[in-house]
Amino acid sequence: MIEIRGLRIADTTGRPVLRDLTLTVGDGDRIGVVGESGAGKTTLALALVGAVRPGLRVVAGQVLVDGEDVLRAGPAEVRRVRRRALGYLPQDPPSALTPTLRIRRQLRELATDRTEAAVATRLAEVGLPGDAAFQRRYPHQLSGGQQQRLALARLMSGDPRVLILDEPTTGLDGLVREQVLSQLRHLADRRGVGLVFITHDLAAAARMTDHLVVLHDGEVVEQGPTAEVLGHPRAAYTRRLLAAVADLRTELDRWAAPPPPGPVVLEVTGLTAVRGRRVVLDDVSLRLHAGESLALLGTSGCGKTTLAQSVTGALRPQAGRVTLGGRTLAATLRRRPVAERRRIQLVPQDSTGSLNPRRPVGAAIGRVVRRARGLTAGEAAAETRRLMGLVGLGEELADRLPRELSGGQRQRVAIARALAAGADVLICDEVTSNLDAQVGAAVLRLLDSLRTELGVALLMVTHDLGVVARHAERVVVLSGGRVVDDGPVDDVLGTPRHEVTRALVAAATPVADRSGSVG
């Protein structure tokens, strides 16, 4: 029902973003699209719904939905097609949710069935509470993962015939991810809904799709039955991609005891934080040593970001103390002197929102470089290029505006900016959620080197246990706003004690197992 014929999309400089891409999505087909960050996945997804971002243009080819060329049809037709057939989940829902609409209205807007009950079930399907109080909240009152799921629920409530999902599982913990995926699966099976599943999560792709397309630099480097591609990859890139995936089991076996910890840099004691009227963090304490890498684990909505924000001072905690190198920090960012502000850097979960839409990303990084290191404009420019290189961003991206970058590229800009500040405590909130395994691994290796060489302490929030096992030394598990588990990676994850931990571990699925079989 959707047919892409020789689609070629280029940016204003003529550099192609999609190269003569041809693809057919039949009724009920489930097609996975994986590939490097910046490969053109989102561009493809948008093309499917007949949209092209400003700064890009269609050079050649068509996208036919039920025979209608959505790239050339008038707005009215396109609208009808979208409403009738297509459901598109944008890459970072947080910014795509209208901030002035309560959850209830967000859901009813597109819904085919607008009854109270229906709304509640839609929320339940994605593992969100359906109660009235929750329905009365606004998007900004949700955690990243919750926003992600809200967007998904909103989308599915329209019962489209084809779902086009751009990285629907980013920022979801194992359990929720499990639930969401089986929901989707269920939907697909029951109603024969077609699926275009863009993801960096190969395991999810394996589970959800029959046909897999591997994109690299705007080109299809390999495609075929998902099992085939994942089982016996032919293209070099695909192999590299698979190799980069961190699998919990193997990593745990590989895991080596860390060197003796350095001095404590960051200490959080009795931290209690309230969001709205609800206590989100309840007397949380933890330590971070120099050069150490501490993973913060927990189900979506358990308070990880809140913790991160309270530590950086972006959010004023109800009670508790944060000390940096022995000195107690002011509760709010505004009260902290420049030096202290720079020493703790947060790479926020919503990287898009953290970039000034009106400033070229290069300038954004360069400014921090100059301020932090007191460099001349020239030196700063060089340093900026270097940093962007480190996170795998070509310098040609430097003078683009955030909206002219891919999701993953934006995320990496945010990382580069944090690095530029030269912090000794780095808090990474889901920093690899939008990155493919390969690029993600590269970024994490970069962080490791920072730790070992500069003794930077790392607090990383992630749902990818494989990554935790590969890059973390210690794990803290949050649940219901309390620390329920704390210890070296191998014994916390190897022999999980607390049931939350156990559940999370159980939910971690290696790519290999599931490939082929349809769970």
Add this chain to the structure above:
Amino acid sequence: MTGLRFLVRRLGAAVATLFVVAVVLFAGSEVLPGDAASASLGPDATLEEVEQRRAELGVDRPWPGRFVEWIAGAIRLDLGVSSVSGQPVVDLVAAPLAATGLLVAVTAAVSVPLAMGLGLVSGLRRDGRLDRTLSAVAVVAVSIPQFVVAGLLVLVFADLLPVLPAISLPPLGGTALDRPEILVLPVTALTLFGAAWASRIVRAAVIDADATPHVEAARLAGLPERVVVWRHLLPAAVPPCAQTFAWLLSGLFGGTAVVEVVFNYPGLSQTLVAAVRNHDTAVLEGVGLLLAAIIVVAFVLADVVVMAVDPRLRVAGR
């Protein structure tokens, strides 16, 4: 809850503000040259008489005393008496206030939707032919001085092709409502400026709002344009618009002077101007305070609206 506290805080602030305004007004009318005494006496007055009248009006006493009395009175809604006609200011102002109120209400009813509509259209079709045209027209409309606009309107619609009354003359024992046609020209004159000006800001706000990701997302979801605009786009455009319309309304209350003179519309501004001419300080200060009150209220409302629309501000509680 935060909303209520906010409202209370704002209103408290408003009162404080009014006091300051009162002080400034008083000082201002002190600066205004001339005294009620010589103005209210006939041309044949002798020097003694002027002095005597001064004493009667109390303008010879030092200002602090008079200020305190005035404020004290104002709190009891007693704004003193006109030095010209001897009537209580409150009575004197009631009718014009009502008249202006009507004029403003009608003008607002016309120009706010108009400005919204035009602003939206040109904002959504930015840089299109329609947008360009509207912009040019708006600019012209704003650039022509009010008295010229009013004058031309009379010339064309009351004189050359007599279809409308030249001055706003309500029927005996009635109000403008009994003869709506007399409102047409004044309202047009005011709207031309108001709508044109406001539409420019609306346009800008709409352009900004149109660029936000959630609006794009709403379109990609295939929602009808109408829904996209009303539910997703407009809320983002509210803050500047709210301020604009608050300014428009309050501005209208005090700023209809020219129109009122040209169309002989017996409104507040005429009272104000006449008061200035006659050095009728009591009236001047009274009207001034009244206008100030209206304006402050308008802007408090604007703030409330902004806060009501954007939940993030509400939590921030500012």
Add this chain to the structure above:
Amino acid sequence: MSRLRWVAVGCLVLVVLAVVGVALFGPLLAGAPEQIVGLPYSGPSPASPLGTDNSGRDVLDRVLAGGRPLVVVPVVATVLATLLGLLLGLAGGYFAGVVDTVVSRLDYVLLGLPPVLILLVLLHGWGYSATTMTAVVVLTGTPFVSRVTRAETLRAVEDGYVVAAYATGDSHLSVIFREILPNIIRPVLADFGTRLAIAVTLTAAAGFLGFGSGGPNWGAMISENVEGIRLTPWGVAVPAVLLGVMTVAANLGIDRLVGRVLR
């Protein structure tokens, strides 16, 4: 663009340049704009090609002399008002608490005073002069600009990039000017052109209210001669057209600029 478009645009540009030229260099050519040369409202003659105005002065001379005051005072005043408003609004929206309170009060007080009153009081106090008109424009313009700015800023400070910038060690000032300003300035700039027009009409209004409008200026000319428009249309038409071209050009120019800067 098509050939025709080019021609059209070219002509427009020429017209605008001509008007600006008249405004800037007219005074050099103008004879004695205040000299009464004949009876009021007399028609065109070799001596005075555009006839005379409401008090028998040569319209052409006044047109030539009457542009410059408008390109100086209103522009300066409007720029001042906008800058001031921006500063206050940004400060108020960004620093909650005391600053905000003070700024808001200030706005309310200024907004609370009817413009007519401000105009009259100042004109009485200082008489008609560039300073007075500037003051009036600033006093009446600033608070509104500041209100809009504040409202927009309040929203912007909640945005992630503002926090991020500050967290990476930027000072309040650079956060305000580099991060927030570009994201809120559009409505303010959109208002700028209008404000300019208002400033111009204010200078005219001063004459209208019977204050010496300090030498000829196109705005004042309109108000002086509008009553006799049936007797000598050109006394109003010519300055009106020139004025119109000037303000419209200024506005559309600004629009273009804004469009460029904030793509």
Add this chain to the structure above:
Amino acid sequence: GDDAEPAGGPSGGGGASVPSLKIGAPHAVTDSEAGNPLATSIGATLIVMRHVYDSLMVLDNGEYKYQLAESVEPNADATEWTIKLRSGVTFHDGRPLRAADVVHSLRALGTKPSNRASVYALVDLPKITAVDDLTVRVPLLAPRGDFKEAVLVVFSPIFPEGLTDFTKPIGSGPYTLAERSGTTTRLVANEQYWGGRPTVDELHVVGILDAGARLSALKAGQVDYAIGISATGARTEAANSELVVHRGGPANANALSFAMNQKLKPFDDPRVRQAVRLAADRQALVDNALLGYGTTADDVVGMKLPGYADLPPRARDLDQARRLFAEAGVTALTLRTGEIVPGMLNASRLLAQQLKEAGVELTLEELSPDAYYADLMTLATHPFQAFYYSNRPAAVHLSAVTHAKAPFNVTGTSEAYQGKLAAAQATPDDKAREAAFRALQEEFYAEGGDLLWGFQEQLDAGRKGIEGVRMVQSVQLFDRVTGPA
């Protein structure tokens, strides 16, 4: 002269009587309610007042005439006056006019809050007595032979004793006030009017602040008669066959002047005053500043009014002026001016050009009309300033304006002059007094301080065919108006 022919005699125009007439008149929102003789300002309120009340005496068609009075006679030394009242006059409420009413009225008018109290300053109010039903005796504080023209003619509306609520005025005039709403006042004809039933059944007096608005209202047919239109308006409508522009003539005009204060340098030198007067081209001033809607004046108020010493026209004489200036060594002067009446600024500019021809540099110090009269106290301290008076009989004008206490004594008359003025005022015999005032006028003409250059006529406009509008002391009366047949 005192011919007893009553004002408001039989109808003037020959056209049809009019069922109702709408009149647009100047009016400010802050004006007190029309019809209160104790608080009348200008325009609408004054018109209503004149139609509702009769006065003891009025100035009609340039003659003093009795209205409610039948005769007014002084005693030997003019310290006490006896007023005989017309009989058979009834108030709107049917009561007959009695001496008691006059006593009451005069006392009320003479005391605050009446804003014309100053007119009665010389009357010994408490001692006013009713001799019989139709005779009133008015004692004065000082001998005044000009009691009639300086007091009764100026302002003497009569209302019944006991009338306190002036929102429901009761007079003996040709009209009764029926209702008031907004700025409109409705008057209906008084069937029993002693002077004969008015020809217009209903008058609607509509207050309209702005002259332009009044004219456009007339053209739009919203009013039938516009009181006070601008010269420009008159010129614009000159060709309009639908309208008739009514010119008040010098008798109903403002007398425009550039006042020189003889007490202050350089005008303490009579040669300078003379030179300025000779340097001015009055015709040019009138043609330019008044668009020709006026007549040149010859330095003394009162032209075309009783008691005017028909003075010779003052011709321009540049050489003479130059010589005098040179002798007095004057090369520069400063004029305080402003648009206090339409055209004044313009006239000032032109005067500057005219003086330049006489070799004198005149600098204009422009003020706003509001600022101009800001402080009456200081008016008499400016050497040279633009000024205007309403054209009144010379005697009345000189008495009111040129005496020592008048704030408007802007020409700084000398003690000697004021002595003569007082003497003249005291002269009981009409002929002798008139002669005395003539002398005063001649003196003023010779070396007074006014450069009185023109009379700005009252300009009204009315629908074609509306005739018989009379002007009494610059106030329009409509009781004898006839419409298009």
